[in-house]
Amino acid sequence: MQFQQLHYFVAVAETRHFTRAAEEVHVSQPSLSQQIRALENELGAELFSRARGNITLTDAGETLLPLARRILADADTARIEVQELAQLRRGRIRLGATPSVCTGLLPDVLRAFHDRHPGIQLLIEEGGSHDLVRELARGALDLALVVLPLPSPSPALTTVELLREDLVVVSAPTARALGKAVRIADLQGERLVMFRHGYDLRELTVAACRAEGFEPEFAVEGGEMDAVLGFVRAGLGVAVVPRMVAERAGSGLRVTPLAKPSLHRTIALAHRSDVAPPRAARELQRMLVER
16 A cells, blocks of 8 residues: 555546546646555455446445545654754754863853744753763763763764863962962862862862872862852862853852963863764754864
């Protein structure tokens, strides 16, 4: 049974005339009649009674008509939905990102994407780079914004570098001024507000302090980005955060750059190498790269 045959059958059923039905579906009358006969042979029943030139539906035809209409309607719905998805009218993107990237880089890009493609659902998952890489590998994410180098490099992932971002030191306005710029060595003796284990910024800051020959002292540890900034505003200590995050954090923070050689981090967009991201995800990827 073919969609074309059902289309021809419905046309004859509605016009009750083979020639007019052939004109409506833009085929010759003999071709249409041949396809109807082939359908009847496949079903093992006549669909039309052709007595004295009058075309009427048989019992088998009456039974098939609503089913054929439903099948053709479902086929049209499937075609339209697939076309809409291909044209970025509908769909979803599963995007992973580290919390600091969600705070700094993503809001403007996601707003621009949503303005262009309001029918695309954006599902955001926050996590450390290690967790996001694992989610990409098991197919739970389409794209992920991660910090390079990856904690466990994988040949199954493709990464595209997006930006290199300077890190800065944030402190409460009431805290002791750190000067125009601060060296990592100057953080010895400062009480740090530190992120939770598995946070890329934690590993980077701790490694930089140890490279200067000291173990950092924590006032508070274990927070996510918003909590860390809130603890700093409360005067509990200082923190090393991305410049973009510090600039978006608003009032209540003093921002001090790090003296050269400064610390920075590299943000990259990652996806699986063996599976092409969906069309909508590829469009978001393009906007992130070209932002």
